[in-house]
Amino acid sequence: MKIEVRGLCHSAGSFRLSDVSFSIHAGKINGIGGKNGSGKSTLLNLLYGYNRPESGSILIDGRDIRSYSEHELSRKMAIVRQEAPEPINFSTADVISVFGYSNGYTKTGLTSVLETCRIAHLAHRDFNSLSGGEKRLVMIAGALFQDSEVLLMDEPTTFLDVDKDAFVQSLIADLKSRGKTVVVILHDINLLYRLCDNVIFLKDGKVAAEGAPESVFLPETLRDVFGVDFISYESPEGRRFAAAGIDSKRLTATSNGSAEASL
Amino acid sequence: MAGVISDRVEQKTQSPKLMMLFLSFAALTALSIASFFIGPVSIPFATVMEILIRQIPVLGGIQHFSIRPVYFEIVFYIREPEILGGVVVGASLGMGGAVVQSIFKNPITEPYVIGLSSGAALGAVGAIVFGITIFGPYSVQMLAFCFALLTVFLVYALSHRHGRVPATYLLLMGVSISFFTSSVVALMIYSNIELQSSAFFWLLGSLQGITWQELLPVVFTVLPAMFIMSLYSRELNALQLGGAYAHSVGIRVERTKRMLIALVALSVSASVSISGLIGFVGLIMPHMSRLLYGGSNRYVLPSSAILGAIFLVLADDIARMAIPGKVIPIGIITGMIGVPFFIYMLGKLSSGAYEN
Numbered sequence: 001m002k003i004e005v006r007g008l009c010h011s012a013g014s015f016r017l018s019d020v021s022f023s024i025h026a027g028k029i030n031g032i033g034g035k036n037g038s039g040k041s042t043l044l045n046l047l048y049g050y051n052r053p054e055s056g057s058i059l060i061d062g063r064d065i066r067s068y069s070e071h072e073l074s075r076k077m078a079i080v081r082q083e084a085p086e087p088i089n090f091s092t093a094d095v096i097s098v099f100g101y102s103n104g105y106t107k108t109g110l111t112s113v114l115e116t117c118r119i120a121h122l123a124h125r126d127f128n129s130l131s132g133g134e135k136r137l138v139m140i141a142g143a144l145f146q147d148s149e150v151l152l153m154d155e156p157t158t159f160l161d162v163d164k165d166a167f168v169q170s171l172i173a174d175l176k177s178r179g180k181t182v183v184v185i186l187h188d189i190n191l192l193y194r195l196c197d198n199v200i201f202l203k204d205g206k207v208a209a210e211g212a213p214e215s216v217f218l219p220e221t222l223r224d225v226f227g228v229d230f231i232s233y234e235s236p237e238g239r240r241f242a243a244a245g246i247d248s249k250r251l252t253a254t255s256n257g258s259a260e261a262s263l
Numbered sequence: 264m265a266g267v268i269s270d271r272v273e274q275k276t277q278s279p280k281l282m283m284l285f286l287s288f289a290a291l292t293a294l295s296i297a298s299f300f301i302g303p304v305s306i307p308f309a310t311v312m313e314i315l316i317r318q319i320p321v322l323g324g325i326q327h328f329s330i331r332p333v334y335f336e337i338v339f340y341i342r343e344p345e346i347l348g349g350v351v352v353g354a355s356l357g358m359g360g361a362v363v364q365s366i367f368k369n370p371i372t373e374p375y376v377i378g379l380s381s382g383a384a385l386g387a388v389g390a391i392v393f394g395i396t397i398f399g400p401y402s403v404q405m406l407a408f409c410f411a412l413l414t415v416f417l418v419y420a421l422s423h424r425h426g427r428v429p430a431t432y433l434l435l436m437g438v439s440i441s442f443f444t445s446s447v448v449a450l451m452i453y454s455n456i457e458l459q460s461s462a463f464f465w466l467l468g469s470l471q472g473i474t475w476q477e478l479l480p481v482v483f484t485v486l487p488a489m490f491i492m493s494l495y496s497r498e499l500n501a502l503q504l505g506g507a508y509a510h511s512v513g514i515r516v517e518r519t520k521r522m523l524i525a526l527v528a529l530s531v532s533a534s535v536s537i538s539g540l541i542g543f544v545g546l547i548m549p550h551m552s553r554l555l556y557g558g559s560n561r562y563v564l565p566s567s568a569i570l571g572a573i574f575l576v577l578a579d580d581i582a583r584m585a586i587p588g589k590v591i592p593i594g595i596i597t598g599m600i601g602v603p604f605f606i607y608m609l610g611k612l613s614s615g616a617y618e619n
Contacts, residue, residue, distance in 0.1 A: 050510050074513030087503035088370045089558035097559075098501045102513035146512060 001026050001061055001076060001149040001181055003047070008056035012042045017205040020056070024150075024198075029172060029182045031196030033189060035226055038202040040185045041082070044154055047183065048077045074102040078146035080153040084135040092122045092130070092138050099142035109145060117141040118167065133164045140171065150181040158187060169195060189226075190240050193217055201225045217241065280562050283555065287569045291350070294576055298346045299338060301580045303588065306334050314338045340475070347482070348473040349576040352534040353544055355485045357571020359527040360545030361552065361563050362492055365499040366520055367430045373545035374531040376434060377524065381441035382414025383407040383535045384448045388462045392451045403465070404477055404536040411532035414440060419524065427506070427517055467592035468539035470579045481533045488530035489568060495523060496560035503558075543597045544571045547605050554608055574601065 003024035010017045017039045024030045032040050045051045047058060049065050058065040060076060068076070078099070087095060096110055114120040117137045122130060127138065136156065143151055156172070157165045172195060175182050186192045192199055193213045201209040201216060208225045209216040222230045222241070229244040299311045310330055315338075359374035367376075375381075386406035389395065398405040418440050422432040452462050498519050501509040506516045535541070548571040549563055556562035578596040585591050 045507070048511055050507050070510060070515050071513040074511060077511070079508070079511045081507060085504040085508060086368065087500075087558060088364060088368070089553040090500075090503065091557055091559075094500065094557065094559045095504065098497070098504055098508070099512050101497055101501055 002059075003150070003181075003183075004059040004062075005047075006057050006059065008043075008046065008053050008058065010042065010046055010051065010053045010056075012045075012051070015039065015042060015205065017042055017046075020202075020205070020207055022200050022207055022210045024181060024183055026181050027176065027179055028197035029176050029184065029195055030198045030200065031192040032183065032185045032200050032202065033187075033192045033225070034202035034208070038225075039205040040202055041154055042205075043202065044079070044152055044183075044185060048079050048152055049073045071102050074146065074148065076148055077150045077152055078143035078148040080136075080139050080143045080151070080156055082154040082158070084132070084139060086128055090127045091124050092119065092127050093124065095127045095138055096142045096145050099146040103147055109147075113141045113144045116144060117171070133160045136160060136168070137164065140168065150183065151175060153182065153184045155185055155187060157191065189217075189222075189230075193241065194238060280556055284562065284565055284569070287566065287573065291569055291573045291576070294573055295346050295350060298349075298576055298580050299342050301583055302337070302342060304333075304337055306338060310334050311338055315343075344473045344475050344478045345470050345579065346576060348470045348478055348537060349579045350572040351478070351482055351485050352470065352538045352541065353548075353571035353573070353575030354568040355489060355530040355534040355571075356541065356544040356575075357548035357552075357567035357569075358489050358492055358564055359531045360547075360571075361549035361560065361567040362495075362499060362523055362527050363545070364549050365503050365560060366523060367434055368503050368505065369430070369434065370550065371546070372434065373542075374527050375540075375542070375545065376441070377437040377528065378414035378418040378440045378444070379411045379528060379531050380535065380540050381444040381448070383411035383532060384466055384540060385414070385444045386410030387465050387536075387539070388448050388451050391462050391465065392455045392458050401477065408532050408536040411535065412528055414444060415524070415528040415532075419521075428520065429506075464592055465539045466594075468535075468541035468594035468597075469582075469590065469592050470538055470575070471582075471590050473537050477537045481537055484533040485530045488526045492523065492526050492530075493564050493568075495519070496564050499523070499560040499564070539592075539594070541575065541594050541597055543601045544574060547601060548574065551605065551608060 005023070006021050008017055008020040015037065020039075020043065032043065034040055042051075046053050049058075049068065049070075052066065060068065060073075065073070085095075093110060093114075096113065100106070100109070111120070114123055117140055119134065119137050119141060122134060122138070127135065130138065136159075140153075140156065143153075153172070157168050160168060169191070172182055172184065176197075184196070186195070196213060199209070199211065199213050199216050200207060201221065203225050209221045217232075219230065226243070230241050231244045232239055232241050234240075296311075296315070299315075300306065300308070313330060314335060356374060360372075363372050363374050363376065364370055384407075386409055387403050389410070390403040390406040395406065396402045418433065418437045419428060421440075422428045422436045424432055448466075452459055455462075498509075498514055501512050501514050502516070502520065509516045509519075531545070549567045551570050552563045552566035556566055574597070575593070578593050578600065581600065582591045582593045582596045585596070
């Protein structure tokens, strides 16, 4: 499925997205990065049609998003939002079954997403009593249950324990291997670099850079987007980036002196 | 294989719930019939049953016992509309509460928060105090109904923000407008001392003296509205996750909310027009249902209706029995017996669900 964003302008409060254009690559992991307040979440709300853009267009398979019904859109895209909902007295299974609204709810499908997300033991627990990390996995399970072509995720790994963080990353990679398109907002630039096939950097409501990680993780681009200098170094997991000055101590401690000098 | 196991688990958890719904409906029927025997005049069992069976179209012609006219008068014209009124009013308040709590994603709301009760009070007390009779003997009821709907409409219209009606806005606007209309009601009562007792009696709520002429239009408003609402359990479940998630799973959020609020307004306005303001039912019955069935509206909606009906019929029985020869407003009973019972249930059944 192809998503093209063209000349998008939108205001949300005092914040403004202006003339944002980029494309989402089908069957790939597309990452959106940038500082707080650069417009990432505003953009996400426009991408799945929750907010209507003031001008510009979002084309899904060549058709403007405004011409899609809610039902059609839900078959195309599912979301995992940053904040967890607070339904009254819902079990985990109750929460996930909401996501079967447009595709016809089957219990078998519910069991399989519970198992995929390793939360089968939580199925009958009260959702509000779960930990933040468990709730995140439930919401991801819901999005998988919706079984749409594209998954939009807003900071899916933030505030997760190390093991859950790694697990969510593997789930995202798995989605790609199953031919799904993923659009993920990430704070962690190392994760953006390592996980994504296509990266869109936003700065002050505009696209600052777009392309394969190798082509956008350049010293000038990173300095422009984040306002600080970055150093890069080779680690056992591959190339890593750290803000210069702030992380230099940790860097020498962790990378055994293999750090490159400032970019 | 895992799926098959889970299907069995699901079936196991579903059939007791359906059975429980069925049993509570049976309990409501039994309680309603038992309520015919409560009152200052005692009427033989066979007579009551005969009068009831005669009303069933097919069976009506079979029975040919002679019934004493005074019994018929009491059973058919006094007790039956009162009991059915309790069922209809209780059911609409219970289901309306479940719907409103889902729309607002807020467990401490009830149908009255969108301005229904204060609007109805304004209409009814206005009619009583100013002696308005434009709708003949039904002026109090009609004005209560009309003002309740008007107030909800006003609250809704004032809550629009950028093409949406955010739940918090709607809630705050409902509370503000309610305070305003309540002040007007208080002023009307304060300045008409001789009519205070009848106005207060209406405000406290009562099912006594409901006539068939008042009841039937309410039944034909409430039942279709409740039927439609009960078809929206999945949408209401989705709304509990918030507008953004509800949209993403394929729901036309604003349209659905608008329609459901209209249905709650219609059914509850019709109910309070004949009963006055009966509190507690719309707030607590949905929670009682969640404690029994879990949070999914598939069970919470029908259960809130059934429990609301049971509770109100029971409260009305107590209102009739408590002080012989005296009419106690039902609103006093609902609070006095309902609250201790609910606190007991909460401790007994919540199993941690409400502790966060």
